[in-house]
Amino acid sequence: MPILRKPKALKLGDQVRIVSPASVIKPEQLERSIGILESEGYTVSHGKHIFDDHAYLAGSDKDRADDLMSAFEDPDVNGVFCARGGYGCARLLPFLDFDCMAESGKMLIGFSDVTILHLALN
Numbered sequence: 537m538p539i540l541r542k543p544k545a546l547k548l549g550d551q552v553r554i555v556s557p558a559s560v561i562k563p564e565q566l567e568r569s570i571g572i573l574e575s576e577g578y579t580v581s582h583g584k585h586i587f588d589d590h591a592y593l594a595g596s597d598k599d600r601a602d603d604l605m606s607a608f609e610d611p612d613v614n615g616v617f618c619a620r621g622g623y624g625c626a627r628l629l630p631f632l633d634f635d636c637m638a639e640s641g642k643m644l645i646g647f648s649d650v651t652i653l654h655l656a657l658n
Contacts, residue, residue: 541638541641543615543642543644544643546615550578550614552579552613552615552616552617553580553607553613554566554569554618554619555607555618556594556603556618556619557604557625558593558618558622558648558649558650559593559594559623559624560588560593561587561619563587565619566619578615581613582619592622594624601631602631605632605633608637609640613642615642617646618646618647618650618653621649621650622648623649625650626649628653629652637657
């Protein structure tokens with residue numbers, strides 16, 4: 537019987553990383569999100585490719601997947617926020633190591649197209 541892993545709860549002072557596994561986010565939208573998360577007591581970083589613009593996506597499939605994996609592999613990051621939904625997450629599946637992501641115990645927070653990533657992790 538498979539084991540369903542429960543992610544670790546976030547605590548004040550934890551570092552969270554914002555990535556864009558799907559659609560592009562504007563700098564002012566990111567700044568507003570960072571402000572909200574910091575006001576809640578988190579330290580915030582963001583993915584290297586978060587502002588890349590590859591048609592309507594936030595970079596190439598490989599670059600978006602690399603940002604996501606980097607967040608899960610970074611021992612200083614405690615939770616992963618997806619900047620927005622939109623189309624594109626399913627295209628990342630071949631590039632992701634779901635065992636590594638699940639074993640990290642980190643929350644993946646997002647909606648819309650990000651649901652495919654939640655399903656793959658579970």
